[in-house]
Amino acid sequence: MAVPFIEIKNISKKYKSHKQEFEILKNISLEIEKGDIFGIVGFSGAGKSTLIRCINRLETVTSGTIRIGKVEINKLSKKEMNLYRQKIGIIFQHFNLFDSRTVFGNVAFPLEVAKKKKKEINKKVTEILELVGIANKQNFYPEQLSGGQKQRVGIARALANTPDILLSDEATSALDPVTSLSVLDLLKDINKKLKLTIILITHSLDVIKYTCNNMAVLENGVIAEKGKVKDIFENPTSTTAKVFIKNNANLSVTYNRGNVI
Ligand SMILES: Nc1ncnc2c1ncn2[C@@H]1O[C@H](COP(=O)(O)OP(=O)(O)O)[C@@H](O)[C@H]1O
Numbered sequence: 001m002a003v004p005f006i007e008i009k010n011i012s013k014k015y016k017s018h019k020q021e022f023e024i025l026k027n028i029s030l031e032i033e034k035g036d037i038f039g040i041v042g043f044s045g046a047g048k049s050t051l052i053r054c055i056n057r058l059e060t061v062t063s064g065t066i067r068i069g070k071v072e073i074n075k076l077s078k079k080e081m082n083l084y085r086q087k088i089g090i091i092f093q094h095f096n097l098f099d100s101r102t103v104f105g106n107v108a109f110p111l112e113v114a115k116k117k118k119k120e121i122n123k124k125v126t127e128i129l130e131l132v133g134i135a136n137k138q139n140f141y142p143e144q145l146s147g148g149q150k151q152r153v154g155i156a157r158a159l160a161n162t163p164d165i166l167l168s169d170e171a172t173s174a175l176d177p178v179t180s181l182s183v184l185d186l187l188k189d190i191n192k193k194l195k196l197t198i199i200l201i202t203h204s205l206d207v208i209k210y211t212c213n214n215m216a217v218l219e220n221g222v223i224a225e226k227g228k229v230k231d232i233f234e235n236p237t238s239t240t241a242k243v244f245i246k247n248n249a250n251l252s253v254t255y256n257r258g259n260v261i
């Protein structure tokens, strides 16, 4: 097999608290191909957010390695990592927008941090707002937007520095099913258009089924199974996947491709 774009090898993450040690991630290994939409599913508390925070090194792994392209991220200095982090976009459940900035200002922010010229910022922001379908809202403030529109701003901001990877931590969990699907459609669209590798974390099986090619099931900090989405749905072996698939069997959402955002 060719060398995967992202290789997470035997990582563990431990926290110490009140003289006790908790191992939140246990010997996790994942290989993710370039241009893939890779889903990681697990119940609340399984360690999904911790894993994503290790991938952009907001947390440092206790042991193991994470390689993205040619870069071993834990070997980078803090300064190098800050720079490299511009190549890792991230979106969140609660959008995490700056309330005091307009849509335009939110998307411009990472470009300002990267010290881009004003002309370049204007061009790039206009381009991305068009791509995510909210160009007409560029002077609005977050409080004037719907949840779906806010997440589009979140996505636009994450894309501003032309990242190699987009990390999505429960990005559609706060949205109603129809809006959620329209945001997932957008992620699929940018994955195709920009050939962007997406790691999508969710507790929803529907989200994985609708969006991802490959997946892993995280169970109490352990990868319980991983493989092609189709194969796991046909023959789940982990307890989590079995429970999810059983409980979600009748929950598939019919989606009318209207202009809902
Ligand atoms: N900074 C931390 N210190 C100690 N424990 C933590 C910390 N962050 C997360 N945890 C614990 O790690 C476990 C996994 O959390 P998290 O990664 O947020 O799970 P998920 O995103 O799957 O819901 C939880 O039991 C949580 O309490």
Ligand SMILES: [Mg+2]
Binding pocket: 048, 049, 050, 170
């Ligand atoms: Mg989480």
